[in-house]
Amino acid sequence: METKVIWLFVFVILYWAYCISMGIKGARSARTASDYFIAGRRLSMWVFILAATATSFSGWTFMGHPGLIYRDGFQYAYASFYAITIPFTGVMFLKRQWMIGKRYGYVTPGEMLSAYFRGDAIRILTVIVALLFSIPYLGLQLGASGYLFNVLTDDLVSQDFGMWLLSIVVLVYVASGGLRAVAYVDTVQCVMLAAGIVIIGFIAYSYTGGFGGLNESLALLGQNPELGRWGATPDGHNAYLAIPGVIQFTAGLGVETPTGGLWTGIMVLTYMFALMGIQSAPAFTMWAFGNTDPRPFAPQQVWASSFAIGFILFFFTAAQGMGAHFLGANPAVNEAGLTDATILPADIAQNPDSIVPNYINLIADAAPWLMGILAVCALAAMQSTGAAYMSTAGSMLTRDLYKRYLKPGAGHAEQKLLGRMGVAFIVIAALLVATFSRDALVLLGGLAVAFGFQMWPSLASVCWFPWITRQGATLGLAAGLLAVIFTESFGINIAGVFGIELPWGRWPWTIHSAGWGIIFNVGVLLIVSAVTQNQNEYKHRMEYHNFLHEHAGLSDEKRKFIPLAWIVTLAWLFFGIGPGAVIGNTIFGVPSDASTWTFGIPSIWAWQILFWLLGVGMMWFLAYFMEMSKVPRKEVEVLVEDIGDIVQQPTQGAGR
Template sequence: MDPKIMWLFIFVALYWSYCIFWGIKGALSSRTASDYFIAGRSISLWVFVLAATATSFSGWTFMGHPGLIYRDGLQYAYASFYAITIPFTGVLFLKRQWMIGKRFGYVTPGEMFADYFKSDTLRILVVLVALIFSIPYLGVQLRASGFLFNVLTDGMLGVEVGMWLLSAVVLIYVASGGLRAVAYVDTMQAILLALGIVIIGIIAMYYIGGFTELNKGIAALSQFDDKRTPDGYSSYIAVPGVIQFISDGTKSIGGMWTGIMILTYMFALMGIQSAPAFTMWAFSNNSPKPFAPQQVWASSFIIGFILMVFTAIQGIGGHFLGANLAFMNAHPELVNNVLGPIFNNQDIMQQSSKEGALVPALIHLMAGSAPWLVGLLSVCALAAMQSTGSAYMSTAGGMLTRDLLKRYLMPNATHAQQKFWGRIGVVVIVLAALVVATTATDALVLLGGLAVAYGFQMFPALIAICFWPFLTRAGVVIGLVAGLIAVTMTESIGMSLFAWLGIDPLWGRWPLTIHSAGWGILFNLTLAIGVSALTQDSKELEHRMTFHRFLREHASLPESKKGLVPIAWIITLAWFFFGIGPGAVIGNWIFGNPNDPSSWLFGIPSIWAWQLLFWALGVAMMWFLAYKMEMSTVPSREIQALQEDIGDIRLDVERPS
């Protein structure tokens, strides 16, 4: 047997053994429904820190992100700031959701929103968002795992066969052990994800020949590139402006990643922690103590640094390793053609685009000299792809059971019945994801992108329950529906729907280079505020104030820090504007003329230096918000639980103040 394949099977067997161990352990310790669905609210500090990090950064981070940097250049590398913007959502909402969940005994976000707004409609919408998010997002991860093993076994394992086989183990441990098993497996997956990205970055740098050769290559690539921004800069090392007033973002000049596109794309990725699944992660903790270290240090600092450096090297370095045939022909002296044989393999390239095959090809480079490393990196990739999927499988199964089955069909369901149907829900979700991944291969990535934009549409509902009692039930429901529709109508799936109906919508995907998440939240929040202004009701407001009085008593800043609130607003808005928004265009040239490599102040393109600077400033911002502004610290007053299980009480019972 090929040593590479032998080591691949050895490491996969070890990894699967670890997963199944925690599945069994989780099943044995899940005595109640709360134990199964939210780990009995007992996830420990470091388990949450690692598990939430693994859930936030999926196989897309490992497999897809470097490929898009290869395709679109460092203008797309601004997407690496999701290492900060994803946990920024957690800074805003996780602590307050944990407090509300602890106080009132919620298990699912549907229970929380339905009780707060006195609305079963919102309960159903939350479950719908969770399913729309989970199924295509999980499908993307599962198909990517099948493709990876297809490449690394030299086609011995077909994509669909590998996808179904690799899904079996994740299904077993998630269905059997619930969220507790997911959390403990995710701790290992977080370590493997980070380790794998670093090692692959080092491999790419080794074959490039070091930093000096990388810099020479980038300089030559920027001169060779004939795709120029409106300012005449190479699209690989400059964003193409603040916004472009054209109907279809995919036809933008000099690349699609304008300042406003980057900002609204970050909105979409913020949907990962505003999606219903992360509410259940919040509920699963014994204390908010893990939130700040996860948000500031594990995610923003460690994962942020890895993405800004090692992922960027993988992506842009692909041009200097033989992936870019035209550049290799023009500058053979700057290219070490080690990837060429893989990209010339028609069987492989029929299954994926060049950018999708980049990371598997980099892993494959070690097949001859270190076959054991191929096995290890394969498991790192598999862990990355399963880390997010497992959490969404578990939480979506919980929501199906609690918010639909228990609420409407089996109100007196026992703990054993809830666990049984929760497991059935996991099976249904995985099978649905596999069917989508098998039958909708061309639309899969588009559906995955649609999922995170949908998740972001939960923002107004979270703002309402955590901060702003002004927003009413009617406002939030109408806003959420409008946001979901706007996202759909500005994505490729909407364009396909219009084409099927024979209608010309007069706009394309991402019009005005604004991501669908941006269009969705524009309609969502506008209608939520406008309808709320017209539907105020004193009795409903008093009910909502029950929650907000509790939050004000337990989560308000001490008087000594209230003067910092305007500073926090200024810091946050400035970072979003200049770091990942319209002001990011300054980064094109502030540290050197993109067209003159000799002027690059730090020996790298100005855009990369700007990104590293704002990564460091972003970590500082997150520390200020999470710790100094106490948005993710332990409340000074102990939270007394009023009810252990909201599923056992009626929604029309008034809450004590």
């Protein structure tokens, strides 16, 4: 057995030992259902900061993101702004959800929404969203972990065997310890995720001649506008170094390939909508409920995510993706003689996800111990998000289905047992799909985050807008989910089974399915809410909003800054990740002429770094100055410790 494989298994075993020990510790401390499902509402500040960051930025960040930057260039690198847009969702909702959960004793988002709207349809839809998010998303993460082991062990461990073996460990510690075990393992996983990306970034820089050497190679790439996957943009720039415009009305994958690349300004914006779905997905509501207080929210959103992860993505992940073109991974660049070295295999072009394992393999001979550490960092990154969604989805199956409809009087021990069974069900379902139908898994995975984003209007109702009615939120959510399905390959294929040919293809007009979903979601919500207003229901919803206003409302001296907050946020969305981002193609220099580059780097990269810094400033302004993530001014009075302890009939309004 090779030395690198020995080191790999040594570090994996040590990592497994830590995970299982946390599972055992969590199981011993989980005396009640609330302890198991939401860590007894006692997550500490630093545990949440690190755990929530690890959950937000998963193995896809570690493995998939560099590959897509390699495949599509800097036009896709705008996706790195999810370091800001994911926690932006948290700024909007986490503090207020925590306050409501603390006051009324909610454990799951289904309980909160059902009580707020006084209806169970939205509870069922929320569980459906949780399952449709968790199973494919977890399957993708577990499949990627098996693939990583397959590559790093030189086929000694098959992908399927590695996937099932690694999944057993995750299942053991998540099912036994609940959310507390997930949180404590995630703290270590967060550090490993960040450290691994930085180290692999340094590997990329070292082989491309450092930061300056990489930019010299990018300058040569810019002089060849037709070189690359997408060729030239409509403006004649190399598509690796420019976005192809604001929108393309004739474009839709399956109908017509976009000219100069997929990532138009509108596509970037709506794709960011999809990634906002990570913290609006039901799992993050339960993360909010699990905290002792809101103190961790602002530092996690501003400093851990927006600043630290943003810095890592814009400098180190970008280097991994773009540097691969000059290290042998791009056949067209190789033929043009622009490579710095030919140390990465050219077949990466057929499988961009293999780029990170191949970077790790570069140091296998010189530092096999470091290769083992990086492999475990990648493994930890892939398990961090999956573990959280396993735990929370299992909890929702128990609380929102079993306890609500089958056995309202279920005790704490029974709920914990059913929660563990729910976790096992989700893991097995994800593994079966990943093993026997990889194509279906990829199609379903494309739906996951877009589904999560469809929770935005419902959460906005609970946290901000009392005029949204139960009927409006429920039918809007249903319409949004359907719009997502039928603007993704999954829905198009389903329609084809019934002989129906949908003419628009995937992502029509370069608008992501999350964008189409929210258009239909909000459209239906507005119309239905307008015609279903009810004074008694409105009065009930205002009980929540009066409480929020009393405890979290801004002082008169700060209310005058609300218009400024709107302007800053909308301007950043428009110019940073929206239609206005097209300005960034050339404002700091022409992509084909490095002598015009103001900062010595391509204009698009400089624009992204500038708006990353502005985005951090925006997040600080909202989270701290506008107090959207600070501790409430008044202490929250607890009315119910755990709503589940109140035995209700399924026909009654939850939480009343």
